[in-house]
Amino acid sequence: MADTAFTAEQAPHGAELTCLTPTSFKRDGRYALFPESRLIVQSLLQRWNAFCPEIPLEEEDLASKLANHAPIVRYDLHTASFSLERQRITGFRGRFALHFGGTDSMRRILALLASFAPFAGIGIKTALGMGAVTSALQYRTSSIGE
Numbered sequence: 001m002a003d004t005a006f007t008a009e010q011a012p013h014g015a016e017l018t019c020l021t022p023t024s025f026k027r028d029g030r031y032a033l034f035p036e037s038r039l040i041v042q043s044l045l046q047r048w049n050a051f052c053p054e055i056p057l058e059e060e061d062l063a064s065k066l067a068n069h070a071p072i073v074r075y076d077l078h079t080a081s082f083s084l085e086r087q088r089i090t091g092f093r094g095r096f097a098l099h100f101g102g103t104d105s106m107r108r109i110l111a112l113l114a115s116f117a118p119f120a121g122i123g124i125k126t127a128l129g130m131g132a133v134t135s136a137l138q139y140r141t142s143s144i145g146e
Contacts, residue, residue: 001115002055011107012137014073015114016097021132022080023123024091031089031124033079035096038067040122043131044113047120057109069102070110082130091123091130097138111137 025032025039042063077094100107121131
């Protein structure tokens with residue numbers, strides 16, 4: 001995955017993620033009902049660094065830097081509940097798109113994380129079935145005359 005992301009001819013300019021199971025994040029001790037770029041990126045960075053310590057993605061405040069260049073630009077979401085030990089966690093399901101901006105290397109790191117998302121999941125309780133996603137990278141197509 002890292003080889004593909006870092007050696008591809010061009011870096012993608014976005015990704016569409018589809019949440020297949022209820023997805024949520026915890027922020028300040030509460031469940032976040034809506035996806036936020038920083039929470040998505042932070043979740044994936046932590047999982048990547050645990051999964052692949054040979055290629056760590058570590059830099060001071062990297063999650064914030066990447067999230068500032070990966071805003072959510074479209075979404076089609078609805079609330080969804082997940083039952084866990086007599087407790088219901090309300091999250092969301094559906095699709096959302098991220099636009100990758102910033103430098104070429106930032107877009108490549110974001111592409112790596114988006115490609116990794118279906119394997120790792122996003123958010124909380126992924127080992128129990130929450131946060132299952134698919135992702136599709138998006139590339140700009142050049143038009144005639146560019």
